[in-house]
Amino acid sequence: MHNETSHHYFVPDPSRWPIIGAVALFALGLGASFTVNGIAAGKFGLLLGVLILLWMLFGWFGDVIRESLSGRYQRREDASFRWGMSWFIFSEVMFFAAFFGALFYVRTISVPELGNEQHQLLYPGFAASWPLATGPGISATYQAMGPWGLPAVNTLILLSSGATLTWAHWGLLSGLRWRLVFGLGLTVVLGALFLGLQIYEYAHAMNELGLSLASGAYGMTFFMLTGFHGLHVLLGAIMLAVVWLRVLRGHFNAEHHFAFEAAAWYWHFVDVVWLILFVFVYWL
Amino acid sequence: MTAIDSALQPAHDTAHGHHAKPSGITRWLFATNHKDIGSLYLWFAFSMFIFGGVLALCIRAELFRPGLQFWQPELFNQFTTLHGLIMVFGAIMPAFTGLANWMLPLMIGAPDMAFARMNNWSFWLLPPAALLLLISFAVPGGAAAAGWTLYAPLSTQMGMGMDLTIFAIHIMGVSSIMGSINIIVTILNLRAPGMTMMKMPMFAWASLITAYLIIAVMPVLAGVVTMVLTDRHFGTHFFNAAGGGDPVLYQHIFWFFGHPEVYIMALPAFGIVSHIIPTFSRKPLFGYTSMVYATSSIAILSFMVWAHHMFTTGMPATAQLFFMYATMLIAVPTGVKVFNWIGTMWQGSMSFETPMLFAIGFICLFTVGGLSGVTLSIAAIDIQLQDTYYVVAHFHYVLVAGALFSLFAAVYYWFPKMTGRMYSEFWGKFHFWWSLLWFNVTFFPMHFLGLAGMPRRIPDYNMQFTDFNTMASVGAFCFGLGQLIFFANMLHSLRHGRPAAAKPWEGADTLEWQIATPAPYHSFVEAPDLEVGENGRIDAMHGGKHH
Ligand code: HEM
Ligand SMILES: [Cu+2]
DSSP states (O other), X not given: OXXXXXXXXXXXXXXXXXXXXXXXXXXXXXXXXXXXXXXXXXXXXXXXXXXXXXXXXXXXXXXXXXXXXXXXOOHHHHHHHHHHHHHHHHHHHXXXXXXXXXXXXXXXXXXXXXXXXXXXXXXXXXXXXXXXXXXXXXXXXXXXXXSTTHHHHHHHHHXXXXXXXXXXXXXXXXXXXXXXXXXXXXXXXXXXXXXHHHHHHHHHHHHTXXXXXXXXXXXXXXXXXXXXHHHHHHHHHHHHHHHHHHHHTTOOOSSOOHHHHHHHHHHHHHHHXXXXXXXXXXXO | OOOOGGGOOBOSOOOOOOOOOOOSTHHHHTOOOHHHHHHHHHHHHHHHHHHHHHHHHHHHHXXXXXXXXXXXXXXXXXXXXXXXXXXXXIIIHHHHHHHHHHHHHHHHTOSSOSSHHHHHHHHHTHHHHHHHHHHHTTSTTOSOOSTTTTOTTTTTTSOHHHHHHHHHHHHHHHXXXXXXXXXXXXXXXXXXXXXXXXXXXHHHHHHHHHHHHHHHHHHHHHHHHHHHHHXXXXXXXXXXXXXXXXXXHHHHHHHHHHHHHHHHTTHHHHHHHHHHHHHHHTSOOTTHHHHHHHHHHHHHHTTSOGGGGOTTTOOOHHHHHHXXXXXXXXXXXXXXXXXXXXXXXXXXXXXXXXXXXXXXXXXXXXXXXXXXXXXXXXXXXHHHHTTBHHHHHHHHHHIIIIIIHHHHHHHHHHHHHHHSBOOOHHHHHHHHHHHHHHHHHHHHHHHHHHHTTOBSSOSOOOGGGHHHHHHHHHHHHHHHHHHHHHHHHHHHHHHHSOBOOSSOSTTOOSGGGGSOSSOOSXXXXXXXXXXXXXXGEEEEEEOOBOO
C-alpha cells in the first residue's frame, strides 16, 4: 500500500493571500460599523474592503487553479476538497436554519401569543394573523406576496437550472463538450434570470405592495430569508460562471473537475433552500 | 467515516523538495506550516488571556468593597461583557485550535493540516476581530455592555460598540468555521495507514467532534447577531414585540449556539486529559471505546438542552421538564469520563509532574463544576439561582479549572516536543499549587454569594455580601499574579531550558513521541506505516520522512 515513491500530500508554500484577506475583512467590519451609524468615512472602508477582497480572491484562486493545472491535486487532495466543500455547505445550512427557526418561532409562538387576551391590555386591537397586519411597530399597511405568480415561475427556473446543470455534468463525464458548454451556460443564464426576476419582485413588493424590512414579522422574515437566499444564488452563479470560463479554456476532463462539482453542489444546495423557502415563506 | 487509506498512490509530483524553512516576519505572516500557525494561535490566545484577565481584575477591583470605587456602572458592564467575549472567543477557543494545529498532524501522521493556506487565514482573522473589540472601547457609548450573551433588547439599543462587536463575532465565526473544517478534513482524510478511527488518539476524537459542533453552531450565532444588527439599523422586529417578534426568540437562538459552545470549550479538554492521565499513570486509558461514545453522545445531547439557560424566561412546564431531564442526562456521559479517568489511575504507577497535577486538578474541579451544573439543571432550584453568583461559580469551575487547567496541562505536556527544551518543573508545580489555591479562594465563595442571592453583572452590592466578595477579589489578584510565573517559566525555558529527550515522559506512547525533539519543521512529509493500539498507542512504525 505504501512505498518510497508515494505521492506527497500537497502542502502549499507560504502565501500572502490569507493575510490580505484578513486586512480586507477588517476594513469591511470597520467600514460597515461606521456606515450603519451614519459615519461617512465608513463607505470608504467598505469600498476598500471590497477591492482588497476581490484582489485576494483573484490571487488566491489563481494560485489554486495554477496548482490544479500543474497536477498537484491528486486523489487525496481531491478527497480533502470534497470533505471541505461538504462541511462548508453544512455550515451554510445551519446559517439558514437560524432564520427559518426565527420564522417558525414568530409564526407558531410569538405572534399567536401576542394575540391572546393578556396582551390585549398591552396592544389593544392586535390581531394574530399571518401575514401580520397590526402591531404598534408596523407603520405602513402592506400586502403579502402571493406564491403563484413570479415566485412559482422562479421555482420552475431554479429547478430547471438544476436539471441543465446535471445535464452538463453528464456531458462532462461522457466527453460531450458542446453539451457541457451549452448546459452550463444555460444554467448560468437561468440563474441570472432568477436574480433578475427576484429584483423585479422586490421592486414590486416595495413599490406596489408596500412591503419592507420594517413591515413587522412578515416583512422581516420575507426579506431576510429571500435576501440571503438571493445572495447565495448570486455567489453560486458567479462560481458557475467562473467554472464555465474555465471549461472554455479546457481546464477540466472527465476525471479531474472538482471545481465543477463544488459549484454544482453549491447550486443544488441553493435550490433546496429555495424549495423550503417557497413552501414556508410564500405558500403556507 | 471513510478512511481513504488506500488513496496513497505512485508519485506524480517528484519535484517537491523546495520547502525550506522560511525566515523573518513573512514566516509568520504568510505561514502555511501547521507548527508555525499553531504557535501563532497559542501566543495570540495567551495575549488575549492576559487582556481578558486584566478586565477580570478590573471587575474584581470594583467588587472588593460595596459601593462604587473605580468605574461607573456603564463601564463595569462593558468590562464584564468584553471579559466574557474575549475569554471565550479570544483565549479558550483559539488556544484549543492552536493545540490541535500543533499536535494533530503529529499524532495521526499527517504531513500538515489539510488546507494549509486556509489555516493561515483562520488564524490571521483573529487579530482583526480582536482589534475591532478593542476599538469598541474608544467609540462614543463605549464597548458592548449587554453581557457576553448579548441579550436583546439590551443589544438592540446600545451604541456603535455593539455593531463593532457584531462584526467582530462574524469574523471570529468565519475563522473558527474554517479552522474546524481544516481539523475535520485532516482527521478524516490524512491519517497515516494503520491509524484507524477507533484507534486514533482521544485528542483527535475530541477535536473532531468539537469541530463538528463549531460548524453546526457558529453559523447560528452569526445568524442571530445579524438579526440584532438588522433590528438595530434596518427596521426589523425580530426581538421586538411591537412588530410580532420576541426578545425571548433571541435567547432561544443564542442558546442553541450557546450550550454546544460550552462543550466546544470542554471536549478538547477531555481529549487532552485522556492522554495525560494514562501517560503519568503508565497505564492505557481505561475504557477507550466508551470514551469515544461518551464524547459523541455529549455532542448530540448538547443540542437538546439549551433552554436550561431560560428557566426563568417563561416556558410551559412540560418544556421545563424536558430540558431539565435532558440536561441531567448529560451528566451521565460526563460521569462515564470521570469514571474512566479514575479507572486509568487506579493501581497505576503514578508520578506527579506538572501536566499530571493540572490534569488531576482538572478532574477534581471540573467535577465540582459538573455537580453545580446538575444542581442548576433542576428547574425549581434554578429559578432561585438564575443570574446569581452561583452560576458564575458554576461556569468558572468548568471553564477555568476545566478548560484553562487542561490547556496549562497540555502546554506543559507538549512543551518539550514543541520547543526541544524542558520547562522548570519547580516553577511548573508552583504555578499549579498557586493557581489551585487562589482559584478556589476566588470562586468557591461565589457559590455562597449566589445561594444568598447576590446577582451577577452588578457593580455594587448589599453589605451582607462584603466578606465573600473581598475574599474573591484577593483570590483573583493572586491568581492573576500566578499566571506571570507561567509566562516567565515559558519564556525562560524556551531559551535556557534543559534540552529535552525525544520522549521525556516514560509512559507516553502516542505518535508525536516517536519523532525527534523538537519536532522537525516538516514532519511526516511521507506517511509512516503504523501499527496502532487504542488511544493512538504506537506499537510499531515503519517509514515516514521528515525534513
Ligand atoms: C454536567 C454538565 C453540566 C450541566 C448539567 C450544566 C448545567 C448548566 C445550567 C442549568 C446552566 C444555567 C444556569 C443559569 O443560568 O441559571 C449552566 C450555565 C452555564 N454553564 Fe453549565 N452545565 C454543565 C457543564 C458545563 C460545561 C462543561 C461548561 C463549559 C465548559 C459549562 C458552562 C456554562 C456556562 C458558561 C454557563 C453560564 C452561561 C451564562 O449565563 O453566561 N457548563 N450550566
Ligand atoms: Cu448550557
